[in-house]
Amino acid sequence: MKVMHRGVVMSKRGMVCSAHPLSSWVGADVLNKGGNAMDATIAMALATGVVLPDMCGLGGDAFMLYYEGKTGKVYAINGSGGAPANATREYFVSNGYKRIPGTGMLSTTVPGAVGVYFKSLSLFGSMEFKDLASYAIKYAEEGIPVSQKVHRHMRIELEKLRAFQSTAKIFLKNGEPYKPGEILKNPDYANSLKTICKQGEDSFYKGELAHKILDYSKSHGGLYEASDFAAYKPVLCEPIKTEYRGYTVYQTPPVSQGVIVLEELNILEGYDLKSIGADCADSIHLMVESKKLAFADRIKYFGDPDFVKNPIKGVLSKEYADALRKRIDINNANFKNLDVCPYDYDGDTTSMVAVDKWGNAVSFIHSISASFGCGEVIEGTGILLNNRAGTGFNLTKGHPNCIAPGKKTMHTLNTWLITKNGKLKWVGNTPGGDNQPQWNMQLIVNLIDFEMNVQEAVEAPKWIDVQSTNPLDGWDGKTELRIESRISEEVINELKKKGHKVVLLEPYGASGASQVIEVNDDGVMFGGSDPRADGCAIGI
Template identity: 40%
Template sequence: MSRLALALLLTLPLAAAAADRVTGKAFATRSEVIAPHGMVATSQPLATQIGLDILKQGGSALDAAVAANAALGLMEPTGNGIGGDLFAIVWDAKTRKLYGYNGSGRSPATLTLEYFQQQGITDIPPTGPLPVSVPGCVDAWFALHDKFGRLPMKKLLAPTIAYARDGFPVSELIAWYWQRSVPRLSKYPGFKEQFTRDGVAPAKGERWRNPYLADTLEAIGKGGRDAFYKGRIAGTIGDYMKANGGFLSAADLAAHRGEWVEPLSTNYRGYDVWELPPNGQGVAALAMLNILEGYDFSKIPFGSVEHVHLFAEAKKLAFADRAQHFADPAFAKLPLKGLIAKDYAAERRKLIGDTAAKSVDAGHPPLDEGDTIYLTTADKDGNMVSLIQSNYRGMGSGMTPPGLGFILQDRGEMFVLKPGNANSYAPGKRPFHTIIPAFVTKGGKPWLSFGVMGGAMQPQGHVQIVMNLIDFGMNLQEAGDAPRIQHDGSTEPTGQATAMSDGGEINLETGYSWETVRGLLQKGHKVTYADGPYGGYQAIAWDEKNQVWIGASESRKDGQAAGY
């Protein structure tokens, strides 16, 4: 595509935007959802309704989140499921405190770095048995439920079990991703039998059933977390992996435990933005915000050359540190406080010039002495949950144990197969993780629970939502619908990492002016149009003045925000 053609394309209005809305919110595809008692926002409307029903039955925000997550594992297997990992941030109204949970699993105890070296494998493959790590989702459900749940787990899983047996209509975007995954994953035993009909993915509107998953969820509802991590299910997974060249064992599953973690925050213009510490990448969003806080965006319009340029350059700096310093803290000493220190941000900010940086080195922060779905829920008592869950690449590894109805994740692909890196592979280690929930408080009170799923887009999406709300004065729906920026090409903390040497490229959604595109090109940026890599947003805000919940859902996905 020529630069002229690209520039002309980008002058088109955002596909779903209504520039003539009488409210004056030009980017909003629809109004915010406002309700007095509770709110659920997910990427699939039926899952949203399940969560809402749980709230109406007296369930907590956490109960609704677990019920909705279980439904998404059935209805959106292209992004998540009980074969994957989970992270969550919970606002507990009783203690007026945020709690973080890292529900990511570890690598198999019997798989070593030496094995990869002996086999001549330099990068862990994205599918098959080698990238499979322990799935942490079910453990996280029970750990969170033990602390914040009200209704029995059986009741939370019952709606999904019913849909799994009776069938549900597959929604449009999920059908599209499902159809793309089938040719790639059908070679793995169990996938074709459990996730296709005679080798064909379900079409939009077609009813899909998964009786195997119904059986698995029933066993979990009756037997608790141990029904998954010990006994028949764990044995089936271990036997299947061994028979198909894998290393994940029943012993690995039995040894798994997730971890309660303290969320980290930075203050952005009076608002405290919260993320979870590594092995996830949330700290990158905080680092970007610290760098961008040094610029006065009341004088820099949304969508201007300066806005996009500063955003991309801040991202390059934060991601250079992400590649160097983010890993499992049990295996590496990570400079977390240094990475989000204001003086360190000021030092990094000095590296931003008037033109695009072609390469960026990691900094030296002071050491401390420490495809995916996103959903959020809120209940009548003021509790809020920010939850993200994933199989990693779409439908995961393709490894589908017989008779269980779910696919194992391929998160182990994110390890580096070179010694000396913070994220180097080791047995029993958690890989670098992309999935991150977020939360914002103001004056010690809850203000916003939100997330933007989508690989390396996630910290970039978090920053854009925060800026759209705080710097550009958008409402909650408009903040998600406004055209997005994604910078691609930074050095990565993964096996496929190569150092950025060409400045990467800026992907812009339709809605940016040709003047902005031309100005970015003049600054030395490579600008491209990309269809789809901009993530998936859900959000719930608390309106303290009116004592109501406000919900917003991603217009680029199938989802829905709903309240009562």
Template identity: 40%
Template sequence: MTKLFSIFLLVFLNCNLWAQDRLTGETFTTRSEILARNGMAATSQPLATQVAIDILKKGGSAMDAAIAANAMLGLVEPASCGIGGDIFAIVWDAKEEKLYGFNGSGRAPQSLTIEYFMEREIKYVPLYGPLPVSVPGCVDGWFALHQKFGKLPIKELLQPAINYGREGFPVSEVIAYEMDYGSEGMEDLPGFSATYLPNGRPPKKGEVFKNADLSNTYEMIAKGGRDAFYKGDIARTIDAYMKKHSGFLSYEDLASHTSNWVEPVSINYRGYDIWELPPNGQGTAALQMLNILEGYDIASMGFGSAAYLHVLTEAKKLAFEDRAKFYADPDFNKIPLDQLLSKEYAARRRELINPDKAASTYPAGDLEIETGNTTYLTVADKDGNMVSLIQSIYSEFASGMVPDGLGFVLQNRGQMFNVQDKNHANALEPGKRPFHTIIPAFITKDGKPFLSFGLMGGAVQPQGHTQIVVNLIDFGMNLQEAGDAPRMRHQGSSQPTGSVMSNGGTLNLESDFDYKTIRELRKKDHRISFSVGIYGGYQAIGVDLENKVYTGASESRKDGQAAGY
């Protein structure tokens, strides 16, 4: 061995040690948890996190900071979120020691019916253009949440994003990738290029991007309130734009929009109460998965083992069959939530799992019934209030429809409707809310707050929530480790749109799983594929009530940051 090669080998080994090893914790962890006493914010973009911290330092509530951060994310992460989309939240009110649930999803246009698609033999609502556009619920959500939990004026909360929109901000790495990937094929959609493709292309990492149109829209909202969006010039602009481009969303649809306060639903998992929102969202699927998994000694299986990944995947398949059959707008359906979330039902479903073989299909439950892309953020304040908030326009750049001069894209959430079967729970109907993928989460223990968390990723979010809970409770990981740990996602099962997956689907694994595990999974008939950065965007804030300390985490798959003071 030559001296030069020996030096090269030493440098190579040392570089690997420096790049990967840590003095504490799991080897896959990218950083330590963030600790602070007075307040904490975790978002998917550092500028939004800093805006939230600034609001907290000014005396704003956790909700004030969450709204300010969400407005900022609509500017700096436009392929994933914005005021053209919907919003959901779970809020811990420290004074009342109570959890509140909020559903800010919009409804289908009154003039759009399932017959429109059937007569034209269109089997699925398209992803882009005017047809998938539903009423945006975000702005109404801001004002409803602020009225109950806010302190500072809305104008003060929107001002940071207004300033950044006019002055510009450097586009961060992952968001630059998402804007580039998401804008493919959008160039000719009306208004898109003028807003999101300066110089004829999406901005690259480090380039300064401006959106003065969005700043102007935010100013109109700050001055005119929620009615400026739903009954004022913004609504009239959207109405005229949609009529011009053969769309169905109208001024009347916007003017009649309302949000809903809802009761969060929960199950107890090994002494911890896990909270989600009820349908039309899919949070119930995470609770169903956890109920099934509670019947196994997950801790003894070990993280990343074939035994654990097998039962996790099968639990997902079972829950998602129920998701496709039962989850929809409760205003149009009777949903058997008590049965779906019962331990007895989970035990019956668990019996269907073969420990040695992956199922190609499972039946949905036989129960008695009366006739994507997203950003997640969480904030906690000095008074102990905590907000778990998720907001989305659905897929990257959503419908691609950008109303004239408003600076934001309209969501394509209506793409989730079933337009093949009038009797399906999620069949398109005028004024109906579509099945929704975005879900905030919260954990309490003995009636006290323990953790506010969530992540993005469309239909795979319940799988992510389940893995986070199991990582924390069964495998004893800390908040940062639980988010950085390699993840799986299973693609398959019936879908709320009416499409059917068969042959067992595909189990996607990130790169840190051992190949011995992969071999064992294949022996159980799992079809394996490999993915990079599966549904990143996890943020979390935990609370140590004894020491009065917040713990924050933001995983490594996106540009995010957790910070406190």
């Protein structure tokens, strides 16, 4: 059953898509004023730090891909921060921790997003940071209506928000979640943005804001030192890529988990999915089994390139995909010898895409990791810090993601774009923690194999394959296939016969907020935005 709720947005002069309408409006306004795709993206990113404070902001990380319209070259930026110099495995073990805390100052890594905003603009932007930040400053000062989704996260994370006084006074109203439509203001956050506008990124990593973060950390049990912030730099790097049915698919390299999306596609390339058809038991089964194999490799092999040798070339070879494909049985789900994801993580993130009239394109994603990050707002700044250490690192000696000073955890954030013969075809992404590589793979298959338009592709029924038991309670090796109930009963029964433990979700209950823009040979742009979120595509 296919239910369409939105039409495809079209434009010739520029387009943006994001998970919040106020953010999309900001991006469109920047394009309309003559800004390019990078200008629009950074303005949207700054705005989402205010309108989606549960998901992102100055205290988080960021990754991006940039397509240069004039040359067809693709660039990647890794904006994740490392663990503090004092964050050793021995520190946590000797203090009785069995895992790194998920909240509080011990759960944080150095925030990388601010560095990415400035590096991206210096390399590819055309406008000043202060002009792009003006929208977010206005939203923070005047206040924004709390959305249904932010309200829901306030309700879910109520105890976390109540646990920290500096957080509760901003994100709770008389100790309770803001109701949808009530106005949330964060004047301290506006002032922090103004400080960065005046003093540049150094204010965050070496100056006034850095001192406030360090002072707060020291008085609240954190491990930060001034050198942790002063040493941070985002990394401009080569994207990774693979060929899929005549298209070149680009992804962000490790520590981003983008390699998993490419590995999944390499495995799937050996099957004629188009002939099998969309929303069929066999096509879903093949995608799920490919996902399991790729995720097992993420856990075994990938981590911070400065600490771990990442076997990208081998894992992304077509020969390796051929070998993995032999492990897939079209009739039976495999649960043997698969360390699918013992550190399963369902994150809260937001992402956006933009294309301008010059053909430049950006796929951008940023996050404070879990909803409301570590839970702690740095007093007097309005800035929520991430809890990336608590969600990404572990204490398993010898593991690629065992915590170490300065080390960056393998990251759920990833972005993608696709070209054909060097020309941009699609640019897209989605939030969703460990669901990201699953949904990105499904979206790309919808676009290429099933030839859906961009809105059909993001609205198509989604599934996620997750552990059936909590890893902390001892994983039983099985996974659940959670799938939206728009899939037919016949297909559900076929999947069960193959051995999948199927759990039905609401018709659009898989969550996520996929965004995608297509560009045709005439330069016309087509925007698709996920109805599971509040956002939209806007063309100018």
